[in-house]
Amino acid sequence: MGGKLIVFEGVEGCGKTSQMQLCCEWLQNLGVFVVVTREPGGTELGLHLRRLLLEKVENEPIAEVTELLLYAADRSHHVEQELKPNLADGKYILCDRYTDSTTAYQGYGRGLNMSLINQLNLIATGGLESDLTIWLDVDVEVGLARKKGDGVGFDRIEQETIAFHRRVQQGYAELAASHPARIVRVDGTLSQAAVQQVIQGILREKLEL
Ligand code: Z5A
Secondary structure: OOOEEEEEEOOOOOOHHHHHHHHHHHHHHOOOOEEEEEOOOOOHHHHHHHHHHHOOOOOOOOOHHHHHHHHHHHHHHHHHHHHHHHHHOOOEEEEEOOHHHHHHHHHHHOOOOHHHHHHHHHHHHOOOOOOEEEEEEOOHHHHHHHHHHHOOOOOOOOOOOHHHHHHHHHHHHHHHHHOOOOEEEEEOOOOHHHHHHHHHHHHHHHHOO
16 A cells, blocks of 8 residues: 555644544554654654744744745655655655645735745655645634633744634635645534544545545
8 A cells, every 4th residue: 555645734723633633543443554743843853943933932023934934944854754754655644734834824824925835835845745635624713712722822823813814714715726636625613523524534535445
């Protein structure tokens, strides 16, 4: 069986982490070798970059292009260290966020130049695209309320305005419309069990499990 890259995307609190865990258990029960990873922070170097990206430094805000380059650096290292070797070993990789996050957050959210973002995504991935991307669609307010309920406190990006998060959400909607074969929308407002049933159906169909 060849390796597959399955990415989970969506706004804050859409349920990616919970659904990836459930998917991992289901795939392992089917006898599939699974690797769970994330961006930013899927490698040792990436963990340092993640901390730099998500902590807020009051008197030294990160410039927008710097932020973009740090996400690209994390991705480039992640692709080389984690994604390519595990795909070559035939593993199924469940990845929390990938290139569409950069398009949605830095492109739609921050308004950075899309052709620059596309070029950087290409450089960072060497052209490695996901086999399937699950977009968990929830309203921004629903996702942020879930995160607030967790009581962990908001990170630097979660503290952005509602307008920023709405632009990100719009970005996901436009990406899904432009890439219907790769990105599949799932209603993330259903119960966790119902969302998982839908995802398993999609993986069975698209990846012939
Ligand atoms: N970012 C970027 O800007 N550019 C990039 O290129 C990349 C990332 C790669 C880190 O993301 C940040 O980096 C992110 C975008 C930016 N922005 N922020 N902040 P992250 O993925 O690590 O963090 P996150 O987006 O905030 O995700 P999260 O906290 O891990 O949430 P989640 O994975 O989507 O949801 P969850 O942890 O599974 O669930 C959250 C809560 O909701 C929890 O209490 C669950 O029990 C509950 N939940 C989950 N599903 C349900 C359902 N179906 N019903 C009810 N409640 C639910």
